[in-house]
Amino acid sequence: MTVAPPPPAPSRRTRLRPVDLLRLGLLGPRTRRTRSALSALGICLGIAAVIAVTGISSSNQAHLLARLDRLGSNLITVSPGKDIDQRLVPLPATAERMLANIAPVERVTATGATKAEVYRNALVPREQTGSISVLAARLNLLDVLHASLLSGTWLDPASENLPVTVLGDQAAERLGVTAPGERVWLGEQSYEVAGIVAANELAPELRTAALVGWPQASAHLGADGTAATVYLRSHPERVPDVQAVAAATANPAAPGKVAVSRPSDLLTARGEAKGALTGLVLALAAVALLVGGVGIANTMVVGVMERRGEIGLRRALGARSGQIAAQFLLEAVLMGFVGGLAGLAAGALTVYAYALAQGWPASIPAYTLVAGPVVSVLVAALAGIHPATRAARASPTEALRSA
Numbered sequence: 001m002t003v004a005p006p007p008p009a010p011s012r013r014t015r016l017r018p019v020d021l022l023r024l025g026l027l028g029p030r031t032r033r034t035r036s037a038l039s040a041l042g043i044c045l046g047i048a049a050v051i052a053v054t055g056i057s058s059s060n061q062a063h064l065l066a067r068l069d070r071l072g073s074n075l076i077t078v079s080p081g082k083d084i085d086q087r088l089v090p091l092p093a094t095a096e097r098m099l100a101n102i103a104p105v106e107r108v109t110a111t112g113a114t115k116a117e118v119y120r121n122a123l124v125p126r127e128q129t130g131s132i133s134v135l136a137a138r139l140n141l142l143d144v145l146h147a148s149l150l151s152g153t154w155l156d157p158a159s160e161n162l163p164v165t166v167l168g169d170q171a172a173e174r175l176g177v178t179a180p181g182e183r184v185w186l187g188e189q190s191y192e193v194a195g196i197v198a199a200n201e202l203a204p205e206l207r208t209a210a211l212v213g214w215p216q217a218s219a220h221l222g223a224d225g226t227a228a229t230v231y232l233r234s235h236p237e238r239v240p241d242v243q244a245v246a247a248a249t250a251n252p253a254a255p256g257k258v259a260v261s262r263p264s265d266l267l268t269a270r271g272e273a274k275g276a277l278t279g280l281v282l283a284l285a286a287v288a289l290l291v292g293g294v295g296i297a298n299t300m301v302v303g304v305m306e307r308r309g310e311i312g313l314r315r316a317l318g319a320r321s322g323q324i325a326a327q328f329l330l331e332a333v334l335m336g337f338v339g340g341l342a343g344l345a346a347g348a349l350t351v352y353a354y355a356l357a358q359g360w361p362a363s364i365p366a367y368t369l370v371a372g373p374v375v376s377v378l379v380a381a382l383a384g385i386h387p388a389t390r391a392a393r394a395s396p397t398e399a400l401r402s403a
Contacts, residue, residue, distance in 0.1 A: 036335055039298070043339030043379060044346065046286070047372045051347025055364040056354055063360040067201060073262075074239050075145070075202050078230040078250050081257040089257040095250040096227045102249060104238035109144040110230045111211070112136035115222030116187035118165070118210045120175050124185070130174040134186060134210045135228065136217030137166075144231050145203050152180030152195025160213025163191045163220075168207040172196045186210060187221045203231070290379075297332075297383035301390070325392035329384045336380020340373035347372070 078099060080088045092098075100108040116134040117126070141147070142154055150169060165186060167177060172193070175184055183190050191212070199207055217223035230250070234242040239262065247258040348364060355362035 035302075040335045040339035040342065042294075043336050043376045044343040046290075046379075047340050047343025047376050048347040048350065049343075050375075051344055051364065051368055051372055052350040052354075054368045055347065055351030055362070058363040058365050059351060059355040059358075059360045062363045063358075066361065074234050074236045075262065076232040076234060076239065076242055076246060077203075077261050078232065078246050079228065079259045079261075081247075081259040083257055089251075089254065090224075090226050091228075091230070091258070092251055092253075093226050096230050098249050099230055099232060099246060102232075102234075102242055102245065104235040104242050105232050106235060107140070107144045107233040108230065109138045109141045110227035111138070111141065111206075111209075112214065112217060112223050112226060113228040114187075114212075114217050116217075118171075118175070118184055118186040118191075120177075120184060122185045130171075132171045132174060132208055132210055133205075134165075134212065134217075134221060135206075136214045136221070136223045137211040138214060141211070141231075142197070144233055145200055145206075147200040147203065147206070148198045150196045150198045152193070154195055155211070155213050159194060161215050162213070163189055163216065164194050164212070165191045166195045166197060166211045167193055168197050168209045168211075169199055170207040171210055174208075184210070186212070189220070205229070294383065297387060301387045321392035325388040328388035328391045329381065332380045332384025332388070333377055336376045336378075336383075337373060339380070340376025343376065344369065344372045 078091070078095070080090050083089050096108060096110050099105060112135060114134045114136060117129050118132050118134055119126075119128070119130075137155065139155055139157065139160060142149070149166075152166070154166060155164065163186070165184065167175065167184075172178070177184065177193050177196070180193055180195050182193050184193060185191075191210075197206055197211070212221065214223070218225055232242065232246070243260055243262060246260045247255040251258045348369075351364055352362045354360075
């Protein structure tokens with residue numbers, strides 16, 4: 001009786017534990033450190049650019065909002081508009097009082113135009129005005145604008161009737177005035193400088209102005225008593241409502257010839273312009289990421305060509321194509337992950353250093369901290385798909401023959 005031979009034992013498929021796969025994935029970066037570091041550097045620069053741009057923009061925005069919060073974003077300005085011939089149409093003499101009667105308006109102040117010029121002394125040629133305007137000012141001007149003085153004092157009920165002026169910081173610099181108590185030649189008369197006003201973002205026109213009391217300007221400097229600019233402080237929730245009726249209230253006969261603006265809107269537009277610039281730099285950062293991905297793909301392709309003998313030997317010993325592909329894909333992902341972390345650190349240090357130098361609060365959007373490494377890993381994974389597939393398809397015999 002013939003005994004049939006036992007059936008052949010089923011072949012055991014080799015399996016790699018995650019730890020073993022990780023060790024294999026680290027093999028390439030450890031043996032080819034310079035090339036791997038340069039490939040990861042491309043990803044690092046792209047992520048650092050993204051973090052730095054978004055962080056610096058966010059820090060600038062935080063600084064701007066903090067200043068607006070201190071100044072108040074509920075300021076509205078009303079000034080003369082232009083007629084069909086592009087000539088300024090003065091506000092009526094009742095405009096300031098009528099605007100103060102709008103229910104949500106909390107405080108009102110104004111400046112008025114004069115016919116005077118100001119010089120350092122009487123010997124300065126009359127054409128050298130320094131582009132400094134002489135304005136009549138209400139006593140509550142600084143309070144309503146939340147402005148401050150660099151030095152000296154503001155006008156009071158006594159000095160507003162006397163030849164006393166307060167200069168904006170740029171006006172003082174152009175006139176060569178360094179401290180209160182000095183004198184300037186204003187309206188063919190010597191005026192004492194009582195103080196110097198600090199820069200104010202919401203009323204930049206005051207920086208190049210010489211401010212005098214309203215009664216003094218009307219009596220001696222040719223002011224006609226009408227307001228050149230009226231400043232309103234409105235209830236924060238009612239600012240749009242006040243803006244809508246301010247023109248008709250200031251000049252009911254010709255509301256179309258009244259200019260109404262909100263300085264904080266100009267600052268918002270400035271932020272939007274910065275946002276457009278940020279978009280451009282982000283596009284450049286995307287190009288840097290693409291270049292980094294190409295660098296990783298190039299490194300992986302060259303690595304596959306250089307390690308064909310290793311690939312053939314592993315295939316001959318039973319490694320499956322999926323394991324080979326996973327090894328090379330993991331190498332690419334590790335380079336992307338390391339580059340992403342390095343870029344995150346470099347970008348964050350750049351943001352904090354720049355914010356510290358500018359005196360801004362450092363702010364990095366939380367989503368960029370998460371998105372940076374994630375994007376770098378995705379870019380590296382996409383870059384490593386083709387080399388990993390190529391390595392997995394390599395024939396064991398051809399690979400060993402070329403070794």
